[in-house]
Amino acid sequence: MINKLTLIGVGLIGGSLVRALRHAQWVKEVVGVGRHVANLELAKGLGVIDDYKTDPAEAVAGADVVVLAVPLGAMKNIMQEIAPHLSEKTILTDVGSAKGSVVADAQAVFAGRIEDFVPGHPIAGTEKSGVEASFAELFQQRRVILTPHETTSATALGVVREMWQVCGAEVIEMSVAHHDEVLAATSHLPHMLAYALVDTLARMEDRRDIFDYAASGFRDFTRIASSDPQMWHDITMANQSALVEVMKRFRTDLEQMITAIEKGDSQFVKQTFERAKKARDAFCDGK
């Protein structure tokens, strides 16, 4: 249990985290920080945070743990704002969906105390956003990836690990580069495809008919295209290099499929579908 947690960015992920921590009685006081007072008031009204500050410097004073839950594009600025005001004991972590950019930001800003920063990423979320969509159970039986450096303090790592475990999550460690490659493939690429597909269709002449006759498979397939555009812009830019690599790999495979369909290459098409079905059934366990 800790005394004070400062949550910078009170949205779906941050809100769900502190709801779970309060429920587990792991934290005494949660102070929220954000740009919009109305959202902070809402969070306070919902009982997600005890109090709030609009000045991050003021909010981090005396905090045991500071959680950075802002969009990736806002990380560096917020780090710069809080860095001079951190207590010596404070442990820092984040929930960003790409880790390379956050670690680079942290190394630039927290140079003197980078050992207290534990980069983290909970593999959870919905296409909804905002503290009003947050719920304490979001991380139950979900995975949280931590990407500590060899110089990361064992104490800091232990506290952040415990923080997620009390939320019901399974905590895993991997390297920054591996995290960013895996997430580019399983999360960032599918989002690109969903956004690109919906946008392609929306710009077609008969778009009204197209969406009118879409079946439930289409709803499932494109659900992630309803995700927050600003957040996904930031993730895209933060994980640019790993994402572009896997997008190009996909483009090559798509080219081959188009050629096979054009040529009427039944065998190629059927084998591709069979391999894919087998892989998905095996890994996703029929869900």
Place this chain on the structure above:
Amino acid sequence: MINKLTLIGVGLIGGSLVRALRHAQWVKEVVGVGRHVANLELAKGLGVIDDYKTDPAEAVAGADVVVLAVPLGAMKNIMQEIAPHLSEKTILTDVGSAKGSVVADAQAVFAGRIEDFVPGHPIAGTEKSGVEASFAELFQQRRVILTPHETTSATALGVVREMWQVCGAEVIEMSVAHHDEVLAATSHLPHMLAYALVDTLARMEDRRDIFDYAASGFRDFTRIASSDPQMWHDITMANQSALVEVMKRFRTDLEQMITAIEKGDSQFVKQTFERAKKARDAFCDGK
């Protein structure tokens, strides 16, 4: 109400259709036809069909309505098998996901009585297949597209329309070409992307990690890649030209997105995501 319906192909769609028709007491007797006796026995045991035949010629004798619910690649053969044995009164329809190929098959085989054939396509289904997955409510509040020709008999059209309406579906008419374009965009293209994505990832070196860390969004996005490969092979080949056209359109848009991400063109990326979110939220109504 009709006396006898012959269902050729007793799977998810055909099975759900006759379940609904029996529930609505629209049909007295349902005879199933298939290649596998075990499946027909299962269907009979489940009460989906009253009886079955393995010889299609025998099964269609005296039928009021014959429903072709076989994969698209099997349509022409089955049409040729039944054509010489059809009663004069028999109305023919199908449930194929592409209409151009089925209409071409029907024109070639049923030349003398093409006015009795009403091409149809229920916009419903799940990634599951087989009669054991069928249920009577599958078509409730779903759309069924009929693509009659100007020479189609008004009686036949009326009966097929009523058949779907008693299942709770909304029946719509459109041209064969328009159907195939719309379905290529909303159904066939998403399936190609889902199959291609899962296959791309499954062939990556760290595929185990990749699937292990996939979140729920990935499951939703790739669910359609668990669909029956043979069926989707047939749809792909049957709707080749409309599908290739929309795949190329998508490929061009994907190329532009890759270039924009590589160049760090924030504005392009954010505007694309915003347009897509707006379109999906508007057309899919938050579901």
